[in-house]
Ligand SMILES: NC(=O)C1=CN([C@@H]2O[C@H](COP(=O)(O)OP(=O)(O)OC[C@H]3O[C@@H](n4cnc5c(N)ncnc54)[C@H](OP(=O)(O)O)[C@@H]3O)[C@@H](O)[C@H]2O)C=CC1
């Protein structure tokens with residue numbers, strides 16, 4: 001019997017996953033309806049969030065509700081059961097493109113005011129600030145993260161290994177990081193013993209105080225950190241490394257997370273652009289100022305803005321950029337055919353995906369010649385740079401990992417309630433002049449004080465105590481269930497980590513850890529230990545803070561499985577609900593490009609299939625819905641068969657693509673339901689569908705493949721036309737009729 005509301009929320013996001021949803025969701029809804037489960041959608045796409053932010057500008061039929069706010073509230077209730085697909089965490093260039101597209105579709109949305117001149121523009125900028133960067137995940141992730149590979153998926157990868165580039169011991173690839181003046185070196189951390197409010201203020205050389213943030217509420221036991229990236233230290237570091245890459249004859253690449261770290265990292269990206277092209281920026285400083293070039297938006301912004309200049313001026317600047325580029329080391333390329341470099345768009349090169357991709361291909365990246373080369377990977381801040389150097393070193397010494405034999409590295413990540421850097425955006429500031437930044441409590445006591453110079457980046461982060469307790473518990477639980485060592489990656493040299501170590505040691509005592517291997521190691525030691533074990537075929541749980549969660553849940557899956565899209569990514573919410581993320585990777589923008597050009601979508605929805613199975617299991621357990629349990633069991637069976645029969649999308653036109661993979665999942669799922677005997681009603685219901693799909697297998701696949709090979713119009717990139725997209729994603733009339741008649 002159904003006792004509680006049986007509702008699953010399926011999110012509408014962006015790019016490839018959103019396209020896949022147009023094909024997969026009708027299947028999901030047909031199946032779940034049979035078990036009295038409603039699957040409702042909520043739109044958290046970039047375009048949807050922009051539309052929801054400007055209701056007063058729009059006509060009634062254009063308006064959209066603020067679904068992110070709704071889901072943020074829902075995530076704090078025990079009823080929450082949300083399937084979250086990857087969404088765009090937008091950089092400014094992406095936001096600007098999305099706005100342009102909406103305007104062209106008749107939406108009266110304001111331009112993004114980079115430099116607001118009046119109150120209306122200030123208001124628009126403030127609304128856009130809430131949409132920029134990693135704006136969705138921190139709101140929904142009201143729990144810590146549990147990312148791992150399902151056993152069937154790991155076995156599949158061992159049997160069907162993806163390609164891995166060989167590693168040579170004389171590879172020149174390495175990570176370059178700062179040795180001082182970075183966040184790592186300046187970090188301070190305090191734990192408040194009782195609840196208090198703090199403010200962040202700047203005191204200039206003349207003694208004048210300016211409040212940067214008037215109130216940050218801290219709970220008892222909360223950890224607060226502050227750190228500074230020195231502008232001068234960063235720029236001299238960049239200068240030195242650029243020269244060194246040239247001498248060494250290797251590529252230069254920059255790896256940041258300008259989307260998730262939306263305030264600090266674009267500024268660092270901008271420094272890399274202006275140091276690399278320092279002569280051009282010096283020579284054309286006045287012009288660039290006049291046309292509003294913002295180096296934080298990348299070299300692409302320079303090329304876009306100079307379009308407004310006279311042909312001669314533009315040619316002069318282009319020639320200067322080209323000449324300067326020739327004097328510098330070659331840049332790693334995002335798209336060598338189109339001349340898009342690593343420094344073009346800050347959201348094109350995201351560290352969690354870009355470093356593993358390079359490590360998978362022999363430590364090499366694409367150069368301007370369209371070939372792979374060794375690279376100097378610049379990761380300025382030491383907090384996390386060193387783990388990548390360690391894994392690179394490991395590959396140089398031991399050769400590439402072997403996906404057919406290597407162990408797995410699941411992760412338990414601390415991220416609940418905007419833990420650590422996830423909550424730092426509203427406490428990150430680019431400093432206007434020399435002075436000190438202080439964190440002062442309600443009684444006027446200075447908790448932390450940082451010396452700053454003009455242009456430095458000050459950052460403060462918070463981590464609440466309850467999420468830390470939950471994180472420790474989750475780690476011990478996973479270690480126990482899987483009988484696998486769990487390593488806390490914490491660096492005693494970092495002030496924040498030193499505080500966390502004390503808390504971890506304390507909270508571990510609340511649990512029975514008898515017979516378990518639970519260790520605390522510095523990230524570099526943990527990386528070495530984990531790599532050694534993985535190479536020997538042994539599994540090791542990484543228990544990390546939020547940033548390492550992000551990095552490691554792409555790194556190991558990309559090495560083990562070829563992509564992080566196939567991961568199980570669960571967020572047990574602190575208030576009892578469940579957030580089921582589909583895969584650990586992004587939204588693979590290049591898949592949309594291929595789809596529009598040749599009506600072929602190679603997005604692999606395995607992440608969606610796995611998330612749906614755990615969502616159904618959770619719902620069955622919490623609402624005692626037997627039919628949901630049967631659906632979940634059948635789906636698990638279907639997923640295993642799907643892998644065994646290798647029905648994931650092929651890469652090229654002519655094979656089954658994303659839509660074909662959805663058909664096969666539906667076929668196996670219906671067959672499994674028809675075969676089970678736990679619930680007769682479901683069995684009777686699905687016998688007919690299973691038969692119909694089985695009989696029409698070839699016809700459906702033929703209809704789907706016939707659609708491929710020609711361009712398709714979906715009426716938009718960020719805000720595609722619903723009707724056109726749905727039609728394009730459901731080309732098999734036979735499958736559509738079978739689902740409709742069910
Ligand atoms: N949870 C979330 O909401 C997340 C969102 N993002 C967002 O995603 C976008 C792109 O992110 P980025 O990290 O650069 O890159 P992606 O993770 O989207 O892509 C990197 C590569 O992974 C492979 N890949 C990823 N997912 C799939 C899939 N389902 N099927 C097949 N291949 C896949 C492809 O590699 P190959 O061609 O080698 O097979 C792809 O080129 C950004 O807008 C970012 O903000 C990023 C991370 C998480």
Ligand SMILES: O=C(O)CCC(=O)C(=O)O
Pocket residue numbers: 089133134135137138259260352549550553584585
């Ligand atoms: O929130 C984001 O911007 C990206 C998150 C991400 O990359 C991840 O969760 O792995």
Ligand SMILES: [Mg+2]
Pocket residue numbers: 352550551553554584585
């Ligand atoms: Mg990530």
